[in-house]
Amino acid sequence: MLLFSGGPIFESSIPLSVFGIDRQDAGVPRYRLLVCAGEDGPLRTTGGLELTAPYGLEALSRAGTVVVPTWRSISQAPPPEALDAIRRAHEEGARIIGLCTGAFVLAAAGLLDGRPATTHWMYAPTLAKRYPSVHVDPRELFVDDGDVLTSAGTAAGIDLCLHVVRTDHGGEAAAALARRLVVPPRRADWQTGQRHLDRSLPEEIGADPLAEVVAWALEHLHEQFDVEALAARAYMSRRTFDRRFRSLTGSAPLQWLITQRVLQAQRLLETSDYSVDEVAGRCGFRSPVALRGHFRRQLGSSPASYRAAYRARRPQDEPDRTPPVPDLPPPRRGPVSQILAAPGKTDGDAYVAARVPEQPGRAEAADAPGRGRLRASRSLGAALPGPRDRPVG
Numbered sequence: 001m002l003l004f005s006g007g008p009i010f011e012s013s014i015p016l017s018v019f020g021i022d023r024q025d026a027g028v029p030r031y032r033l034l035v036c037a038g039e040d041g042p043l044r045t046t047g048g049l050e051l052t053a054p055y056g057l058e059a060l061s062r063a064g065t066v067v068v069p070t071w072r073s074i075s076q077a078p079p080p081e082a083l084d085a086i087r088r089a090h091e092e093g094a095r096i097i098g099l100c101t102g103a104f105v106l107a108a109a110g111l112l113d114g115r116p117a118t119t120h121w122m123y124a125p126t127l128a129k130r131y132p133s134v135h136v137d138p139r140e141l142f143v144d145d146g147d148v149l150t151s152a153g154t155a156a157g158i159d160l161c162l163h164v165v166r167t168d169h170g171g172e173a174a175a176a177l178a179r180r181l182v183v184p185p186r187r188a189d190w191q192t193g194q195r196h197l198d199r200s201l202p203e204e205i206g207a208d209p210l211a212e213v214v215a216w217a218l219e220h221l222h223e224q225f226d227v228e229a230l231a232a233r234a235y236m237s238r239r240t241f242d243r244r245f246r247s248l249t250g251s252a253p254l255q256w257l258i259t260q261r262v263l264q265a266q267r268l269l270e271t272s273d274y275s276v277d278e279v280a281g282r283c284g285f286r287s288p289v290a291l292r293g294h295f296r297r298q299l300g301s302s303p304a305s306y307r308a309a310y311r312a313r314r315p316q317d318e319p320d321r322t323p324p325v326p327d328l329p330p331p332r333r334g335p336v337s338q339i340l341a342a343p344g345k346t347d348g349d350a351y352v353a354a355r356v357p358e359q360p361g362r363a364e365a366a367d368a369p370g371r372g373r374l375r376a377s378r379s380l381g382a383a384l385p386g387p388r389d390r391p392v393g
Contacts, residue, residue: 001035002060002082002105003053005043006072011100011157012045015067017181018161027176029169034059038082057085065095065164068102069157074123083109096148097164099157103150107131111148118143120153128250136250139298141187158183208248210234217257221264222282227253262298265291269307276303 001015019031037043037053044050060066066089071078086109090096098106103119106112107127112134119127124138137143142151142160144167151160162185166174171185178185213234217225230253231241245253265283268274274282280291295303 001033001067001069002038002086003035003043003051003069004038004072004078004082004105005041007043007045007070009045009047009049010154011070011102012051014099014157014161015069018158018165018177019067023177023180026180027173028180029165029173034063036060039079057081060085060089060094061092063089063094065097066090067097067099067161068105069099071101071104074101074104074126078105078108086111090147094147097160098148098150099160100151100153103127106148106150107134112150115145115148116143117145117148117150118152119150122153125250129248132250159187162186210244210248218260221261221284224284224286227257230257258294259298261285262291262294265295265303266299266306269303270310279303 001019003012015033016035020033020035022030024030034055035053036055036057036059038057041052042050043053066086068086082105086096086105090109090111096106096111098104098117098119100120101123103112103117104123104127107117107130112131114133114135116135116137117127118124118137118140121138124136127134128136138152140152141156142149142163144160144163149160149164151157158181162174162178162183165177166185175185213230216233217230227241228238231238234241234244236244242253245251245256249256251259261283265279265285268279268282272279276291277288280288283291285291285294292302295301295306299306301309
C-alpha cells in the first residue's frame with residue numbers, strides 16, 4: 001500500500017481494513033500488507049493527522065500487489081521516484097490497483113495507456129483530457145483489466161478490494177469478509193442499472209471560449225439542436241469544433257450532448273411525474289424510441305424501469321409520491337368463515353392501492369433490463385458509448 005501526504009483518511013484506510021487485519025477466524029484469508037511512504041514523511045492527511053509509514057519505496061519490489069488508495073490533488077504531478085517504483089513493480093509482475101484519485105498516479109506512471117479505467121465521476125473528464133490514451137468510463141464502480149485495476153470514488157474502493165479477494169480466494173471468502181465489514185458482497189443496484197452520470201467538465205473549460213457554447217447547450221437541452229448548431233454558435237466548422245471540443249473535454253461533442261440529454265431525462269424521471277414520452281420531448285430527443293435507446297446504452301435500464309427502481313429505493317425521500325392510504329370501511333360483523341370467504345371489493349382495492357407501486361405499460365415492460373454485469377469498458381476518453389455520427393435523437 002503506497003501512501004502520499006495530503007490524502008483523505010477514508011480512502012487510505014480501505015486497504016488497511018480489507019488487507020491489513022487478520023480475520024482468519026472468520027474464514028477470511030490473510031494478506032501480508034506493507035504500508036509504504038511514497039515520499040518523505042511525516043505524511044499528513046486532509047484532517048491534519050500525521051502518519052509514519054514503516055516502509056519506503058524499496059518495499060514495492062517485494063509486492064505481489066501494489067495499492068494506491070488516493071492522490072492528494074489531480075492538478076499535481078506525483079513524485080517521479082514513486083512513479084519509477086510503481087513502473088518497476090509492474091514490470092516485475094505486480095498487480096497495480098488505483099482507488100479513486102489513485103488512478104491519476106497510475107496514469108502518470110503510464111500504466112493506463114490504452115487501457116479501460118475509471119475514477120471518481122467528478123474527476124473523470126480531467127483524467128480523460130490529461131491522458132487521452134486512457135479509455136475512461138466514469139459509469140463503472142471499478143474496472144478490472146487484469147494486472148491493472150481502478151475504482152470510482154470513495155466507497156467504490158471497498159467494492160474493488162472485495163473483488164480482489166473474490167478473484168484471489170473465491171466468493172465465499174469475499175462474502176465472509178463483506179459480513180465482517182457489514183457491506184454487501186456486490187452492489188446489485190449498480191449492476192442492474194442504478195448508475196449515475198454527471199455533467200461535470202474539466203476545470204480548465206471555464207477560461208475557454210467554448211465555455212459559453214457549453215453553457216448555452218446545458219440551458220437549452222429541451223430544444224432539438226445538433227452539434228452543427230453548436231459549431232455555428234462557436235463560429236467554427238464542424239471539424240474544427242469537434243477537434244477543439246475533444247481536446248478540451250476528452251469527449252466527442254455528439255457523445256457529450258447525448259449524455260447531457262440522458263442525464264436530464266434521468267433527473268426528470270426522478271423528480272417529476274411526466275410520462276416517458278413527455279420526458280423525451282423535454283430533453284430534446286426527437287422520439288421516445290431515441291430516448292429509450294440512449295438511456296439503456298448509458299444506464300443499462302429502460303426509463304420506466306429506472307423510475308420504478310428509483311422510487312422503490314427512496315420512498316422516504318419522496319413522501320408526496322406515496323399513494324395515500326384510503327379510509328378503510330368499518331370492520332365487518334358476522335361469522336369468521338363468511339368474512340374470510342367473501343372479502344369485499346373495497347377492502348381488496350384499498351390494499352392494492354396502498355402497497356403495489358404503479359407498473360410500467362407493455363411497451364416499457366418489453367424494454368426491461370437484463371441482468372447487469374461489471375464491464376471493463378473501452379470507450380474513448382470520458383465519452384460514453386454511442387455512434388459518433390448519428391444525429392442526436
